[in-house]
Amino acid sequence: MKLLTHNMLTSTVKGVVNGFPLRIEVEKTLEKQVDFSADFLRNLFYKVDWKALVEAAQTMGYAELPEEAPDSTVLESEDFLKKFHYALLELHLEEGNLVCPETGRKFPVTKGIPNMLLHEDEV
Amino acid sequence: MSSRPELQAPPEIFYDDTEARKYTSSSRIIEIQAKLSERALELLALPDDGVPRLLLDIGCGSGLSGETLSENGHQWIGLDISQSMLDVALEREVEGDLLLSDMGQGLPLRTGVIDGAISISAIQWLCNADKSSHEPRLRLKAFFGSLYRCLARGAKAAFQVYPENVAQRELILSSAMRAGFAGGVVIDYPHSSKMRKEFVVLTCGPPSISSSVPQGKGQDGESCSDDESSGDEEDQTVCISDRHRPRKKQKVTKKGRTRQWILKRKEKGRRKGNVVPRDTKYTGRKRKARF
Numbered sequence: 001m002k003l004l005t006h007n008m009l010t011s012t013v014k015g016v017v018n019g020f021p022l023r024i025e026v027e028k029t030l031e032k033q034v035d036f037s038a039d040f041l042r043n044l045f046y047k048v049d050w051k052a053l054v055e056a057a058q059t060m061g062y063a064e065l066p067e068e069a070p071d072s073t074v075l076e077s078e079d080f081l082k083k084f085h086y087a088l089l090e091l092h093l094e095e096g097n098l099v100c101p102e103t104g105r106k107f108p109v110t111k112g113i114p115n116m117l118l119h120e121d122e123v
Numbered sequence: 124m125s126s127r128p129e130l131q132a133p134p135e136i137f138y139d140d141t142e143a144r145k146y147t148s149s150s151r152i153i154e155i156q157a158k159l160s161e162r163a164l165e166l167l168a169l170p171d172d173g174v175p176r177l178l179l180d181i182g183c184g185s186g187l188s189g190e191t192l193s194e195n196g197h198q199w200i201g202l203d204i205s206q207s208m209l210d211v212a213l214e215r216e217v218e219g220d221l222l223l224s225d226m227g228q229g230l231p232l233r234t235g236v237i238d239g240a241i242s243i244s245a246i247q248w249l250c251n252a253d254k255s256s257h258e259p260r261l262r263l264k265a266f267f268g269s270l271y272r273c274l275a276r277g278a279k280a281a282f283q284v285y286p287e288n289v290a291q292r293e294l295i296l297s298s299a300m301r302a303g304f305a306g307g308v309v310i311d312y313p314h315s316s317k318m319r320k321e322f323v324v325l326t327c328g329p330p331s332i333s334s335s336v337p338q339g340k341g342q343d344g345e346s347c348s349d350d351e352s353s354g355d356e357e358d359q360t361v362c363i364s365d366r367h368r369p370r371k372k373q374k375v376t377k378k379g380r381t382r383q384w385i386l387k388r389k390e391k392g393r394r395k396g397n398v399v400p401r402d403t404k405y406t407g408r409k410r411k412a413r414f
């Protein structure tokens with residue numbers, strides 16, 4: 001699972017008001033090379049929840065992103081885009097859990113795939 | 124297969140390891156799914172600026188449909204209820220991210236973040252009640268409601284579907300409309316029983332002039348299936364576009380296939396050991412109209 005996906009995922013367990021962001025429990029991470037596209041990153045920048053991305057990256061052992069949400073001028077910086085690209089697309093959670101911030105319900109991640117299936121009483 | 128897979132077993136049971144492998148090793152299926160996905164991507168009508176988007180592939184299975192999205196340079200998140208299908212997708216090293224998820228429980232995604240959604244040969248599964256707790260209407264409602272929320276305003280969804288009958292098509296469409304979508308059904312090759320394909324095309328956003336005054340519905344109320352309507356992009360009504368001409372001839376632009384993209388793709392091919400034509404100044408150039 002890319003942190004891009006993590007940044008979009010939310011817990012939809014019945015009764016949960018704010019299921020975002022899911023807390024990450026890391027068992028294993030991977031790096032995968034992904035084609036770089038500055039255009040994609042510039043477009044996506046406005047949709048990313050910065051705080052969630054920074055925290056997720058830190059949990060995964062990557063602390064190169066600025067803590068404060070940068071303004072859009074950083075999108076001209078090659079150096080920034082490279083880090084953003086790496087954190088968003090190349091750093092993968094292979095094994096671990098995603099934890100609902102309200103209920104503590106764990107969604108296991110196996111072979112890089114989060115299991116988001118809800119039990120019947122959670123729908 | 125003699126009868127519809129939807130009638131044989133729930134999807135997560137029907138698509139077991141054996142079926143998932145069989146499905147993904149049929150060159151006929153691979154080709155059909157790729158064509159359907161190309162068409163769905165075309166129906167998303169993304170801005171023609173070559174910018175890769177973040178897309179969803181709902182019921183992504185083993186990744187046959189998602190691969191088309193990757194080939195066009197996009198990032199995608201695929202979700203499916205069958206672990207076996209997703210396992211095959213992993214084996215095939217698809218570039219999209221995968222989720223094990225039941226669309227009928229609603230999509231677990233944030234508001235307004237997705238640029239477009241495709242679904243190929245999957246949505247009709249929602250019309251079945253596979254468990255005693257399943258109520259198709261409620262599952263469709265949960266699905267379309269969550270889809271509407273996670274799409275960016277103005278974003279589209281294009282779903283190729285195999286409804287079992289008219290009632291199923293109506294059920295799918297009315298659930299989508301109730302969730303706030305504008306849109307309708309596009310039918311390719313309506314006069315060919317073999318090539319006929321059906322797409323539900325939806326737009327997410329506040330009602331606009333084009334979506335609030337549906338065209339073609341007229342006095343007879345129901346969908347204008349007799350109307351040889353144009354399938355115009357602005358036309359958000361329930362309508363049928365008649366596509367007599369072969370698809371290839373209609374296709375003018377290949378979105379996202381910039382020179383840079385092609386060079387990367389070729390480089391990738393070389394790394395895999397494929398025979399790839401060398402890069403020249405002609406690579407990725409626009410062809411003159413006479414071609």
Ligand SMILES: C[S@@+](CC[C@H](N)C(=O)[O-])C[C@H]1O[C@@H](n2cnc3c(N)ncnc32)[C@H](O)[C@@H]1O
Binds near residue numbers: 181225244
């Ligand atoms: C015919 S396959 C198509 C797979 C892929 N889109 C393709 O074009 O090759 C239909 C897929 O829909 C999935 N599916 C059916 N019901 C589903 C549900 N409720 N949630 C998620 N996926 C579902 C099945 O598991 C199966 O992988």
